[in-house]
Amino acid sequence: MKSFYTVLILLFIGLGTSAQTNSTEDSLNIRKIYDMSLLNGKSYTWLDHLSNEIGGRLSGSYGAEQAVEYTKAELEKLGLDKVWLQPVMVPKWTRGGREFAYVQTGPGQTRNVNITALGGSVATPAGGTKAEVIEVQGIEQLKEYGKENIEGKIVFYNRPMRADLIQTFEAYSGCVDQRYSGAKEAAKYGAVGVIVRSMNLRLDDLPHTGSMSYGDMPVKDRIPAAAISTNDAEYLSGILKIQKDLELYFKMNCEQHEDVQSYNVIGEITGTETPEEIMVVGGHLDSWDLGDGSHDDGAGVVQSMEVLRLFKEIGYKPKKTLRVVLFMNEENGLRGGNKYAEVAKSKSENHVFALESDAGGFTPRGFGFTSNDEQYEKILSWKSLFEPYLIHYFHRGGGGADISPLKGGNTVLAGLRPDSQRYFDHHHAANDTFEHVNKRELELGAATMTSLVYLVDKYGLESTAKDSLNGTD
Template sequence: MKKILLLFTLALSITGVQAQDSLMLRKLYDEALVNGKCYENLRYLCKSIGPRLSGSAGAQKAVEWSKMLMDSYGFDKVYLQEVMVPHWVRGKKEEGYIIDGNNKIPVAITALGMSVATPKEGITANVIEVKSLKELDSLGEDVIKGKIVFFNRPFDPRFIETGQAYGTAGDQRFMGPPAAAKYGAVGVIVRSLTESIDNYPHTGTTAYDAAGKNIPAAAISTIAANTLSSMLKLRKLPLIKFYFKQNCQLLPDAKSYNVVGEITGTQNPNKFITVGGHLDSWDLAEGAHDDGTGVMQSVEVLRIFKAIGYRPKNSIRAVFFMNEENGHKGGTKYAELAAQNKEEHIAAIETDEGGFTPRGFSFQGVSGSFLKELNKSWKHLFEPYEADRLVAGGGGTDIGPLKETIPSVVLIGYRPDSQRYFDIHHTPNDVFENVNKRELELGAATIAGLVYLIDQHNLSF
């Protein structure tokens, strides 16, 4: 009888805790949807500051404003973490066209981040189209030398999560230029990493072999890629050439900062839950979805807690990382300092997939039993908000280095609906007008809900 009574009492206790959690999540969502600030904060970041490529004046202005914003919310701590970042500049707008005999067909083109410039007169050469790095290797120097390599592997439309399509197509942009240079190519053009068929070229960083030759690299729009590919198929190779000119350069590293705001834990001030995104953006637009939405959602989590009077057990940090786009120096610095200060990090959440409708979270490197218990305990709490997908998957670029210095930390990626993200990712279309207020606020509330649950119950599944 005593055992039955104990089990009944325990069941009531668990039910009471779950009811309390449910009520708290409702309170978080109400605050975000009724009194939310992230949309107007994003408006200021995009319209009053604009592009924020690392090392630029825009990036520095964003750092200064972000610190003032956090100070204005009265967080327990607000500070900057100094970090040296790459300083790449695009220069004068790029030019490109397909040459078909005496005809010149202009194409939408943009230099890839960290690329070198072409000669002042530009580059004109025959084009070799390939679909993969493996195909490039099969052709070798005899075919590639002196030519422009055209990487034209499209997104695989069969992936439901478009980030997977991006992941399987991205090697041609990131590793294509050094691979082509190895075989004597004079330049590289890459099909933009998107499923959309439009005339907006997508930039993004590329890498070079430190011991190899650097050759100019650019992305062309998907319409331009389709046009060029069709012309190469219809005509004999020597008749089709490509011309492009770009004026980018890499300057000495510049001093910049991560921006950190903190609410100190009442019980465990030296245990941390981090939520963050990256403050820098590419220079083609305002960096609204990539990643203005992420940083504004992150600071909104702490603002919501302050607004409703919630005092966390553990310390909660909002981190605006610098230099995710072309170097990842901010995330590396944050992890280094966390290790130096012997901080214990329970979890780190990254929001860097746009400000679209929330769907849930992905948990990096966790066991099947962890996910099973996690879903059993918390899935029903997010179901009313249609953000209940708690799955295995990546955490994020900026929080990744934490795992190397603090192995016990759980890395978590915020996962909004992915269908529209790569339509505007790294393009001139990444502007404030393409962000939906309600979707952004729902995302901030969803992240706040997860932070609250971790703070109350830890992640010891």
């Protein structure tokens, strides 16, 4: 019996020593990743070219085409095992000449206001649209006013993002339905146009665009839709309290064209042990046309590319196959994400993990995960490795729009979570530009993503004591 206990004690000592050795090795490798990203990173240089040499990359545009060519060429320079383009048909919408709008409070008494067409909107008539305005706090209020009060007017959606919500994406989700479905719903009540308060937590003069949809509404019944800056939304709301019969004029020249062919850009490092198991990192290559798309989502694109480059630089050869996917058409259609998942399904590919960066290039705080309980517990066992880098926010629920079609089975979806407090200052606006991205913050995000992928590759996401970092789950 005594010898049995001796063997048992030695076994536990061995397990503890093994776990400690693994933890030390992982700490050193993660340190190498951060050092390489911060001292010899490429993400900021890549973003500089995407933003300043190419600029806005709306699906179907020349800028989007240039971005495909550039990122493919840069991935080929990394010496990956495979780089290819995946064809995908995407919508093509053009803004046309600059939008113009003013509020008229009396004969000859006007004030210009800042607006921008929502992506996918129809144009106003050639002479513009002019009508009285009715303010509502959301789609649900349309029913309260009824057709008799809305017909022939411009509906002004003025529900703001909630400033008391610390999670700014939650605040965004709470009012973005006005932008996406507001025109479709207002048209049912006879409105002649809609103006939507910009999805922005601060007061400024920048209107923020974004996608909208008419559903299956016939083209002849569609009405023009624009976003108005938060400062001008405040002005319009205030003046309406004094003068209900004021009129708003706006003119837009946008146009929807036939779909055109574009591409997802994909690069791959083939796994050395289980190549049939695929890990994906990615961001979306397209952007809106008002700025140059540096935060949304140039940052995610270059961070995802950097994950593969960092592995090559530190000499780490992944056990599983690692792919970077630069998705096209997230902003106004999600065609790229859907196409990638469709092709993966047709080939019966086994995606075990997908990580997306689409929340800006700000300081990384952690990750959100969509997984089962056992997988999440295993992920939490790695959290202490990130704490020296001030990465502490691990929570359930996460991923991203482009990787969401991969959801199912045991695939774990993850999303990088940067500090979000400034993100909506720039989101879909003319100030989403390179000068607002901090080099160090961008590089920290790339290193954080790479470190997570390293751990997923090394230990897998199966909940077994043998593979767990600390020897238990």
